[in-house]
Amino acid sequence: MNPSPTVLLTGFEPFAGMDHNPSWDVVTDLAAAAARTALHAQQVHGEIVVRTALLPVEFHASAELVLEQIADTAPDLVIAVGLAAGIDAVRLERVGLNLRDARIPDNAGHQPTEEPVVPGGPPAMFSTLRLKAAHAAISAAGIPVALSLSAGSFVCNNLLYALLHAGPPSMPAGFVHVPELSGAGSPVSRAQAVRAVDLLLTESLHQGPDLKVPAGLLH
Numbered sequence: 437m438n439p440s441p442t443v444l445l446t447g448f449e450p451f452a453g454m455d456h457n458p459s460w461d462v463v464t465d466l467a468a469a470a471a472r473t474a475l476h477a478q479q480v481h482g483e484i485v486v487r488t489a490l491l492p493v494e495f496h497a498s499a500e501l502v503l504e505q506i507a508d509t510a511p512d513l514v515i516a517v518g519l520a521a522g523i524d525a526v527r528l529e530r531v532g533l534n535l536r537d538a539r540i541p542d543n544a545g546h547q548p549t550e551e552p553v554v555p556g557g558p559p560a561m562f563s564t565l566r567l568k569a570a571h572a573a574i575s576a577a578g579i580p581v582a583l584s585l586s587a588g589s590f591v592c593n594n595l596l597y598a599l600l601h602a603g604p605p606s607m608p609a610g611f612v613h614v615p616e617l618s619g620a621g622s623p624v625s626r627a628q629a630v631r632a633v634d635l636l637l638t639e640s641l642h643q644g645p646d647l648k649v650p651a652g653l654l655h
């Protein structure tokens with residue numbers, strides 16, 4: 437990894453009739469913290485260049501845009517963030533499936549059913565972030581967090597798969613789903629979600645393999 441790595445963080449525009457997507461709040465808060473040198477990842481790793489991209493909730497355009505950003509800025513690591521309304525923890529996505537199966541149309545009106553993300557691509561690809569180490573660090577910080585085996589079959593899964601399939605193989609990349617971060621019943625606060633992604637970044641900038649600890653799901 438470069439001595440001052442470039443990190444690309446992406447969030448999404450609103451979708452499904454919502455007027456707001458907290459994934460972008462998390463990304464903008466991380467960028468603001470980076471500008472103040474207030475990230476935990478900066479304390480641990482020194483200088484980090486943070487770039488951000490706001491992605492449309494569109495199958496084609498989101499993947500295209502992120503791959504363009506990667507080509508333009510050659511980041512050392514990519515973390516994409518999206519909203520999964522109704523979940524009760526920050527979800528570290530382990531798997532991108534080669535499947536588009538949309539229950540609702542994307543923001544361009546595209547609603548694929550039973551289509552591959554990449555025709556002929558492998559059925560699934562694994563996140564290359566250090567998710568188990570991050571899971572341990574985020575749990576230790578008292579933030580609700582879960583390792584997840586499915587990012588769904590909508591635009592977020594599409595982006596994760598496209599990132600892993602078409603991004604440079606040496607570039608760690610992955611996806612985090614956050615719950616709704618505001619409102620009375622919110623299980624995770626905005627500050628906690630920001631901290632969780634900061635810890636994921638911190639762990640993923642370490643060289644070497646992920647922790648080998650038993651944190652898989654029984655069901």
Ligand code: PCA
Pocket residue numbers: 448451457459493517518519520587588590591592593
């Ligand atoms: N969540 C959606 C798409 C955009 C977002 O923030 C998803 O989980 O696929």
